[in-house]
Each structure stands twice: as C-alpha cells, then as structure tokens.
Amino acid sequence: MTAGDRQTYSxxxxxxxxxxxxxPAAYVFLVEGDxxxxxxxxxxxxxxxxxxxxxxxxxxxxxxxxxxxxxETREEIGVAVDEAGLEPITAMHRTAPxxxxxxxxxxxxxxARAWRGIPELQEDTASALEWFALDDLPERVVHHERxxxxxxxxxGLPAVTAFGF
Numbered sequence: 001m002t003a004g005d006r007q008t009y010s011x012x013x014x015x016x017x018x019x020x021x022x023x024p025a026a027y028v029f030l031v032e033g034d035x036x037x038x039x040x041x042x043x044x045x046x047x048x049x050x051x052x053x054x055x056x057x058x059x060x061x062x063x064x065x066x067x068x069x070x071x072e073t074r075e076e077i078g079v080a081v082d083e084a085g086l087e088p089i090t091a092m093h094r095t096a097p098x099x100x101x102x103x104x105x106x107x108x109x110x111x112a113r114a115w116r117g118i119p120e121l122q123e124d125t126a127s128a129l130e131w132f133a134l135d136d137l138p139e140r141v142v143h144h145e146r147x148x149x150x151x152x153x154x155x156g157l158p159a160v161t162a163f164g165f
Contacts, residue, residue, distance in 0.1 A: 021101035026069035027056040027109045028081065029149060030119060035131045036149065037119055038141070039076070042127035050140045051132075053109075053149075054119070065108045077129065079117035086110040088159075089152040094144055095164040109148040
C-alpha cells in the first residue's frame with residue numbers, strides 16, 4: 001500500500017464530525033539506574049513550580065509521536081535519543097474538568113535509558129533540571145505525569161490509560 005492508496009475524510013465529513021479536538025503530546029523520562037531526570041516548570045502558566053518529565057511537548061503536524069519525542073528531548077534538554085531506544089510506557093487519554101476541546105489530550109509516555117550528550121536546560125520554560133530517586137520523587141510532580149511514572153515504576157501500568165474522566 002502506498003500513501004496514495006490511503007483514503008482521507010471528505011470536507012463535509014470533517015465539518016460534520018470535526019468539533020472534537022485531540023492534542024497529541026510526547027513525554028520522555030530519562031532514567032539512569034534507579035533515578036529519573038525531572039525538570040521544574042517555569043513561566044508557562046501551567047503547573048509552574050512543579051516537577052515534570054525530562055522533556056515533553058506537543059507533536060507537530062505531520063510528525064510522528066516518536067519523532068516528536070526525539071525532537072522535544074533535543075530542544076528542551078539538549079540530548080539526542082534514538083526512536084528505537086524509546087520504551088513506551090503508556091498512551092494516556094486525558095481530560096480536564098473544563099470539558100473544553102483544548103483539554104482533550106493524548107499523551108504518549110516513554111522511558112529513555114540511553115542518550116548522547118549531557119542534559120542541560122535549553123529553554124526558559126523550566127527553572128531546574130535534577131535527578132531524583134524513583135522511590136523518592138518530589139511532592140509536586142504534575143499529576144498525570146506522576147500517575148504514569150509511578151505506574152511504570154511500580155509495574156502493571158496498562159498500555160492505554162485514561163486520566164481525568
């Protein structure tokens with residue numbers, strides 16, 4: 001099958017069914033032994049002052065979630081990871097109490113155990129980058145990210161999860 005063989009939805013179908021927006025994002029936890037690298041969010045207006053994944057962000061149009069994870073890791077902490085080295089830990093369908101389309105998310109979480117370079121903050125959307133023991137995470141870790149990280153750490157995290165419903 002070639003790309004030309006694949007069908008797309010018509011404009012009329014999209015107009016009738018396109019009121020639901022789902023924003024995809026990729027999250028990468030760099031893990032070394034029994035510790036994880038987290039960044040403290042800053043200046044974003046969303047969970048500022050809270051610890052979050054080593055790198056994360058929206059998947060760009062036309063970009064796969066794997067390519068997005070690789071790109072975000074390079075852009076945010078300056079290290080290179082390979083798509084083949086990303087260990088998927090869960091795909092999370094997430095919402096917030098508003099019910100607004102902007103709050104409909106599909107987050108795909110990965111663990112990376114190998115990378116090239118030294119992790120350093122590259123953007124002003126975080127104020128710190130620190131290693132934490134997996135069994136001694138800081139109190140203020142973004143809720144859905146804590147759910148994924150602890151679920152993976154403790155074992156038994158389903159391949160697909162829902163959060164906020």
